[in-house]
Amino acid sequence: MAISLADTRGIDAVSIRAIASNLGTGAASLYRYVKSFDELTGLMVDRVSAEYDFSTCTGPAIEQLLDIARQGRRIMRHHPWVPLIVLQKQVMTPNALAYLEQGLIALSHTTLGAAEKLHTIAMLNSITATFTLYEINQDEHAGSSVSSEPLELGAYPHLLQVVGQIQHPMDLDSAFERAIVTYLQGMGIK
Incomplete structure (x- = not known):
């Protein structure tokens, strides 16, 4: 409900x-x-977290974590209220713990220390939530126009130049995967 x-x-x-x-x-x-409302939203996030299918997480650590992130993005797009909740509070419920466990399984053969593993999984979730929140916001404001007058007056010449060079919308699927992979590679995960 x-x-x-x-x-x-x-x-x-x-x-x-x-x-x-x-x-x-x-x-x-x-x-x-x-x-409380906090308990209610925690239960809601737990229920939504049951939508992960960890049986698909195979291969090298980076592939497993990328699969988890892709699933998280899909789930958060389907439930657009989730990213904000995830970014605001830590939910420690059975399905949230299963997410954490799967991330630790993926990282089990890396050289990361215990704290680095937990931090990596938290950052993976945060990057996914932030990216998805941005997407949702873009969807909600698609078609709305912003006054270009300040740009045309020359106050922001670099911004005007970049905006003028945009020919096609960015491929968000590729951008998402690039963001996740870049972070994971920066942590030394292969």
């Missing part, structure tokens, strides 16, 4: 009261099961 509400109307539409109302009960009844 909460996930479908967030998917269709955004995370701001989700509250204990709204969920209780949709279930035909009072908020006090729901508070017996869910103590």
